[in-house]
Amino acid sequence: MNLVPDTHIQTVKSLTPQYIRSHSLKSSVASNEYFSDYASETASQKSDDTKASYETPPSRISTPPVQQQLIDSEMTLPSRAGATQPAPLNTRYEASQTMRMLSSFDEMSPPTPGVDDTPYIRFAIEQLTRDEDVLGQGRYSTASPVDDPLSPILPLARPVSVDSRQTPTPSPPPPTPPQQPPPQPIRQIQRKPVPQEVMVPVDLSKDLRSQLGFVPTPLRLPILALFMFLCLSIIAGLIFSLVFISTNHALFDYDGNSTPRYFVFQYLPQLLGIILLLWLFVIEAAAYRCLPYFCMNSRKRNPWVLQNMRILPANYLLPDFSFFRTGEQMLGVAFLIFWLSNFTVPLLSCLYQTQWITNDGPARFRWTTVQGVGWTLVALYGLLCLAILYCIVRFRRRNSNLMWDPRSIADLVCLFRRSNGGSGFEQSEIAPDPGQQLPPKTCRLGFWTTSERPAVFHGVGVEYAPIKRLSMQQTRATEKPSGLRLHPNDTVDTEAQQRHSYGSVFSRNIHSPYVRYRWTVWFLRDSAVLAWIIAAFILVIAFLVVSFVNHAVQDGFSPLLPSLTRAGGFSPANFLYSFIPALLGMILFLAWQPIAMYFRAVQPFCNLSQPSGADARHSLLLSYPARGPISVTFLALRNHDYKVAYISFIALLSLSIPVLAGGVFTAEFFTTQNEVRIVASMPGYIALCVLVTIYALSYLVIWPTRKRYLPHNINTIAALLSWLYASPLLGDSALQNVTTKGELIERLTRSSSSPATLTGDGAKDEKRGQAFRPVRRVGGHVPRFAFGIFVGRDGLEHLGIDRLQRPGSREMLVVPPSR
Template sequence: MNLQPDAQIQTVRRETPQYLRTQSLQSSFATNEYFSDYASDAASQKSDDTQASYETPPSRISTPLIQQTQVDSEMTLPTRPGIVPPAALNTRHQPNEGQSTVRMVSNCNEMSPPTPEIDDTPYLRFAIEQLTRDEDVLGRGRHSTATAEGNTPVLPPSEPESPENFQTPTPSPPPPSPPRQPRNPRPQSQIQRKPVREEVMIPVDLSKDLRSRLGFVPIPLRLSMLALYLMLCLLMIGALLFSLIFASGNHGLYDYDGNATPRYFVFQYLPQLLGIILIIWLFVIEAAVYRSLPYFCMLSSGRNHSVLQDMRILPANYLLPDLTFFRTGERLLGVTFVVFWLTSLTVPLLSCLYETQWITDDGPARFRWTTVRGVGWTLVALYIILCAGIVHCMVRFRRRNSNLLWDPCSLADLICLFRRSNICADFEQTEVSPEPNRQVLPRTTRLGFWTTTERPDVFHAVGEEYAPIKRFSFPPQPMAKPSSDGLLHPNDTVDVEAQQRHSYGSAFSRNIHSPFVRYRWAPWYLRDSAVLAWIIAAILLLIAFLVVSFVNRAVQHGFAPLLTSLTDSAGFSPADFLYSFLPSFLGMVLFLAWQPIAMYFRAVQPFCNLSQPTGTDARHSLLLAYPAQGPIGVMVRSLRNRDYRVSYISFISILALSIPVLAGGVFTAQFFSAENEVRMVASMPGYIALCVLAAIYTLSYLVIWPTRKRYLPHNINTIASLMSWLYASPLLADGALQNVSSRAELVERLTGSSVQSATLTGDPAVEEGEKSRPSRRQRRTNQGAGTRYAFGVYVGRDGKEHLGIDRLQRPGSREMMVVPSSR
């Protein structure tokens, strides 16, 4: 019950201390709001002390008001046996109108105090029941400090008064109760809420103008770039065919002139170097396929129900083939990626493509470089099926199959695609789930232009056709603060921490505040025990490699091949093949094993920057797109952004590609006439460079130990896993990201600088004079330059706490709480 500031309720018993009862600030639902409609009418009526009735206001959510009799009403006080009922709560009747109104009690002295020697337990239970009834109906516990409406007045506790102020009334016989007359019900317009119509998303039939805006294809998947890559593969096939045909008809290609000459470099290092360049380019194509395929599957004709939670957006086709495409219904693309994985074998095969052969039937006897026929035709077959895979990508990722406006490669792009989506509610409480992909229900989604049944505007988003937009329960509202008179007014607002706490006792709330949940996940190969194992194994292998290589000059003086070194008519030598293919294959394993590490550090760097206590700006968080860039571009961009660890790891990924190149061509079989034997001898310039690179690669494992800022609650390999940290974020309702038509405009709005955004989009830089005179649009967006974002506990659009990404601080609220790490 909501009483006036001077109203107090006290209980006095004989020879016992007094009890003080003050109203609870938790229950602010039974307030003057119920009595205010009747106070004005009750002031003009006469007092009638002959009727006794006790009524309390109903719960605020029970509408409309239903009149009940005193016997049936659950709001009636229990009757004391043998005691005359006290005076009524100023209930007045007007006989001339036959209607009754209720006046708000202005002072507790108007109410009859309790009688001594009488058990007050029923009254106390009744009062407690009424004070907690509204919270029980709404499902709130007593621990909650937030109210349903921020403008509800809350009164300060009453000061105790002396017992002399209370007098025991004289009992009198109960007067006869007059017949109850019907009340004047409250107007329906004041107690009934206007029903909210369901808003449904409707796909828009694409006109010529809308169709021209769609159809974006990432640059690596565009027809011109894939055609260029296909042409390089065809040139590689042509070079292989020329080597095979020319060598078979001319007793080899060129004479052997030593193991440290330019001709040696051409035959032993250049083929696998060209092959590794094609593989690096293929990695860029694969990355574009991974991040674009889910959106290409969201066409109106698509029927894939697991796009969001099953399709990966981060590359994984490195050391082991990625077979997830078969599970998601993309069987042809799955076969294509198996072919892409088999392409990694071309580098070891290219390292043993050319061998030396002893020629005696063509002039003087001598060693000549020749082509190994079996290896050559195997490479031709691999490159032919690689071309077939590239052709399939050209057909699959055509412009007409795309409903994208730009390349979705960052968190900001994801926000723009889902800011008006009707499937955000499907990600409820997935931010703390260890496997959010399994928690999200299958749903047929579509990417394109939409409108709704309630709004005529057209927008671009991901959603479900003809499904309602699920609104959150209520938007966050500021709590009221007490003014100078001790009361709370709706116009006075303050950031109250109690508003941003919801169900602290629930498991979900404990999880979002738990450092264990916040820093729970990392890939298995980057957990502490795994990294320690990699470091120990790499150092031991490096020491063994150096010892075997340089003790007694074993490599420099040569060693027995243990296999026959004779080259047959097809150019195949078992010894040369083994000591070319095996070292290059091991080097390729080292190169491929580093790629998932580099990709993880690229993908997790935005979250690492967001996990700083002071947050970071949009350029270093929401707009970072390291996984969408090549290794050289990542190295340069991360150096500019001062992400030094990402830059170094990307540098090692480039440096590691030289290991299979050098390892495959460093050994050759040579005949020593003095000893009359054949030995495997290493080219010392290449071997020394290989040892240096192997040492750098090994010591680089000391750098990959991720700190707690690079740990996350769960994986980040799908759209659903990323949306679990954004579905309730106020960023989805941020006006700065409304109606964005291009990535250049997105960068401009988030950073407040169109000059810097031009470097991301390839637009020409503006003149120096124009930089000093920002346009009206620039001045409007410059306010976003100082905005900082963080990853932590924030208050979502539903007024509840969530774990994810939001602005570090919003006007009128406290800063986000970045969950502290254990180290």
């Protein structure tokens, strides 16, 4: 310790901190250097960038000096004889910020006018340094930089001799930081982490609750109640027919196979049954697309709602058991009953048969009701009423947090544009099944706010999970090396980046035509379609040959079974030639429904895959799967989607096949041959032959071609989100704060007032738009969207849906299917 007996304070001014020599018991380190360390510590504690904290290590143990008599003053306090272990002195180190050394005590704070602060400062320094000197834990000027861990941070000043007081001595440059840290204990300070922005659910007030509770029209209480009323009416009619014949010897007399009475008993029952079945298909479609969102509201949420729950109907030719795998057992039972309702049409076709009556006047044929078939239909329609009743309870308004019907891609964008459930979708756009790589997420649909922003918004999210925002300004550490970075501030060589990007597996896959046109449903692959065409032609030719060669149908044929009607109204021959043709017709009808549904669902992507893209009405807002079989045909014609219109028309026309096939045959007694023969009603049979021929030829149209192929399926929400998770559409300002479906349509179809076109070539844009779809342009240009390769919100290339071109960016790469 360098103590110089002196009666006054001498401050040495230089470019570096120097020692203050005074006749006191303070250490040599109690100088400007020490105080500047303390000021640096105080400032660094207030900084958010502080990384670590160090404790000043002991240098040597020194003998406590002999206490000397101090000058009494009002600031002088009695000194302690001994000192205990002092609190460690923490000095914070900040590499990016250099603290200025104070050259005098006056630079500590603004001086107080008329008051000398020197005694206060001197007393504070003495109290701070006395304990360290007693225990030998002060810093000494003789400590080498290598031994002192603080030397790389705050270099110590060189000792100044007595002769050098008049001339300041420049200090040497700071020593080079050592390569290896000294083996001294370093205590790390635990920083409080920066809070992440998380999504917080909002408790529904009366105002917010009034905005929710939307239920699609087919699932609303009045509509389902009306459907159930029709089912109950059919049950009442069946019971009346079954009871009436027991006391009145059948219903009506038989008057031939080409009369109105024949139409009432042989065609009208299955016609009413299949119309009710079409209505049931609409109810099923609404339940499929809305069930995932209803599951996001219940207390017991399904973590696999995005991956495993279908949004497209599949309960046609084969029953759909997926509800049992997703935890909706009761709804699975209801849909199994819906599938069993397909048998009501063949059963209705054989409900009424003719019977030879001899105990009620003259002997004659009369129409009667088959007891076994009638009671079976009563049971099926009773089960159907119970299934509809469960749907009323399951899809009631209080279980819905929807604001409108999620029918299209645009609705999906609005629901997930601010969602925090986007993690796990990386590179899922080219996965064969995106649901397999997506982790389970317990999603919730409703109103949200965030921990950092007070605004309230509606959408899908995960409660109290962090929000992962994709941004063009992401650091390189978070960017995946598998894409092409196109950020303008990126200083990395573009050509090298492109070589690295296009050499990656992901980039090669999104540019690969094999991946882009990889998927279609199994029954529409080339080999399957070819097999359907061959089978359809062979069957229809055989059907026509058997029907008209030697007038087999017109003259009648032997039933090969007993045709006598028994007491319960059952005739084996009549049942066989009514139920089996109607069942075959139902198979043809049900087999066409998945084909029609596929073309309806992929038509938006077909329009988006055009080189010129498509406007929102013909792409993002298309909702063919959610429409009824009649309305979708007219809407597709208006949109010039002729293939969808034709296939939907065949789906509607094919319902007449089971209706005609179930009632065209009947058993008649020919007195000339004295035998019973099966004959057909020729007007109905000719119409049946025409419809079957049209149906068979329609298989030539279902070839999907490449423009309706996709990278993977579109059956779930996760499959659709894989093409949207990185799209700038989710951050588009035009879709902010959308509260109604009408407002969404208006924003997406609103013309831009900017005179600039999408590509910069107005004539070319107009020509391409007219060649694809006539769009009415008023006061600007309608935005166009496409399905192709775009630059995502993370600055990388992705495959999916976005605007065809955005201001300041290149146009999307849309590979024409013909290539």
